[in-house]
Amino acid sequence: MEKSVTTTPILSDATIARQTLAKIHRFLKTENYTKLQKTIESLHYADIADVLEVVSLEYRLEILKFIPRDIEAEVFLDLEPAIRSELLNYVSPDAIARIINSLESGDTLSFIEDLTFEQQTDVVRFLSKKEQAFLNEALSYDEGTAGRLMQRELVAVPRFWTVSQVKRYIKTADFLPDQIFNVYVIDANHRPLGYVSLSELLKHDEDEKISHFMQKDVFSFSIETLQKEVAFYFRHYGLASAPVLDSNGRIKGDITLNNVVNLIDEEAERAFLGLAGAANSDIHMSLLKASTNRFKWVMITAFSSILSSYIISKFDKSIEQIVALAVLMSIVVAIGGSVSLQVASVTIRALSNGEFRLVRIWYSLWKEVQVGFINGVLISSILVIMVLLWYGDLSLALVFGVTILINVIYGSVMGLSIPVVLFRFNYDPAISAPPFLIPACDMMGYGSFLYLATLYLI
Template identity: 35%
Template sequence: MSDADLKDTSEELEPVRGAYAGAPGDPDDPETDGAETASEPESESLDEDNRLKAEYVRAVKDALDEEDFDRVYELVEPLHPADIADLFELVDSDERPRLANAIRDLMGVEVIAELNDWVREALVEALPADVVASIAGELDTDDAVAMLEDLDEEDQRAVLAEMEPEDRAAIVSALSYPEESAGRMMSRELVAVPETMTVGDLIDYLREHRELPTEFWEVFIVDPMHRPIGTCALSWILRCPRNIPLYDVMAREQTLIPADMDQEEVALRFQKYALISAAVVDDSGRLIGQVTVDDVVHIISEEAGEDTLLLSGAGDGDINEPIRDAWSSRVRWLIANLLTASLASGVIAMFEDTIARMVALATLMPIVAGLGGNAGTQTLAVTVRALAMNQLTASNAWRAVRREMSIALLNGGTVALVIGLAVTLIFGNPMLGGVIAAAMMTNIVIAGMAGVLIPLTLERLNADPAISSSVFVTMTTDSMGFLVFLGLATASGLVG
């Protein structure tokens, strides 16, 4: 790079250096000695794990009970918006409206965006439509959509009617995409410029247009049809001479996200390609928004917890979820388990005479079924995770089945040897020890097979394997465990 180019670049960087002069905490700033930090005002409210202290929450609740709203404001005012959002979760539901009223000036868009979905929904429903519309207009599109998408259709229409036409059109467009899709979660606040610009043109454009987003990491380069053809990171823009065309410095390799792509797949793309942001395109390939890594962090957390909760049938699993909703989501899986348990009970009924002649069988049956269930759950958890992470696909499905069967054989052999010797010593009956060892070996192998084949089958049928796999695996291991154990006991002549 020539001396002239270096001089040109340094002139562009100078205003950036100046922007940090006198920043809070700057040791050269005469107004501060640099010792004060943002965390100091919060030290009385946060513990070493950065969680709100129990005594601090009690102090806020006491002030609310005494209707000392000035004291409430004084306690809450130093908190970061994310910590204020946490505070709303920690107080009782009937205290939240009073807390919101007491700190009305602090209830900015940053707090609203950080609120738990259930807490935010309850607060939003209690606010007038014009107030909600005002808040939504200040939020990024993705946060505004998250705030409005769970409202009743009537309330949603009322809020949209109060919004500015441009904001309303953006939210209506986002709501037209499927739930948990890239179109719902994308932000429309981005910077896109034509390929004909130079680096200098772009820098001037960024400085002159105040309506551009205040935070972004890269600039999207688009063709005349507004289709993304490349990206320029801000670090490249700041370090390149002004006269270089963007077409020459842009990165042509980019990951494009279809608007209807599921958010879990979006997160996997970010993880696989180490993305910070990515363009979202419509069916015609036009740029309509972007997804950023901060959104993906939330998705990864959501999806990881969601799959675990689906396996257990616990619904959303959020402690702020209304009791009626939690009951509804959980009880249907308990009813399903009741039906599958009835099947296992039917198997036991087939061998009533065998059990009556040897009571020890009744003592040992739960061990066979229980260990088979645990083995099936282990395999199921591994398989569902592999499917969710795209580690398990049609190309390696049978290799995964063979792997899990090998593990099941090893586990079954080990556990069968231990339980067979233990039963022989305790009951003094080698035949009983051999029967339970064979039953345990068989049931653990069946459990391993069920744990991998059931979710693979559901995935092939385009059903979420996390939702109902556990019900089928439990039914299989319980029923087959009882059937194999009692059947072997009967067939072997163990019971005279």
């Protein structure tokens, strides 16, 4: 949600940002609340959110008292979810309801989902009947669908309206979104007949009917459409907004580019953190939550390391006879793991934005085998020469080179297939793939190198 505010962004200049933060800290420490209020009121809502994220909880609660009511909703929306949830524990139910009532419907749902069940129960009592009805309906839609992403506010007019009538409607209606991309033309049953962009509307005469120049090819989504599919089609077709239809083809809401940009950002962050073995960004979480968030992934890594160590222990006599194996096996594992993570990153991104097609899985798999073979030959050729110069043992160098080739191909195949299989069974590959991918490559790397070395060198 965006509003026109007469405040100046400070974080575009790092020096100004530091000076402003220093002033806020000084006013808080000296309890100079008059100057603190003036400073807070002069800031853009995004900068107030940034300030709240870098100060202590005690100072956050003090700053909350001086946030102007006309931008408090935007401030809360701009906060990191962990900080927002923490602060909402100190806000009264009627104040939360006031914030929710000032939000657009699309933001209302994401805001209410951050509340605990007890908070939701308390807050609902202070909401208007209209907001209560909206929330009950919106929460009935499945998570991750267009129904949860859409906003109810949109401009929909009958086909016989003129440009003048549409403009007057936009000026006088008090339930429209802050940003309007398209005007939808509907029939008597509220089904879309076409649309007109706001810029196109301004080009035509006041008395011209909107149906004369509307675009008839309306790209729409059903309520059950997955959000990742929505993001893909917005990017693929360059959409600015698109209506969401119910089972009878009637418009229930609108999805705009702003909604989709936020969705893409969240997907990208989840994919990035997933490859690092983290489900959520925990920089703003409490110590307990951050520890819990990371503990399970650390334990998975620990168990996989134990399995890898067990494989190594089976070849301890080989390592005793050829000490170079202990030096070189870590290189094999590192290269195989690096290749698998590269392929997994590309695959997860393609799956998340809809670019990857499961019907082309065999083509993609064969392509990765070919790419892995080419890279494997190049990498192993270079490393064979290095090992030969290092140890002066041609047999050791050849075994090492063959193992590198095997693991590069294996890493390429695993980097593609594991995320795809998890995606096929409705698991989030960004979070679920790394715990399977890394141990698989580690065990293959250690096992293949030590086995071939034992077979041909001892």
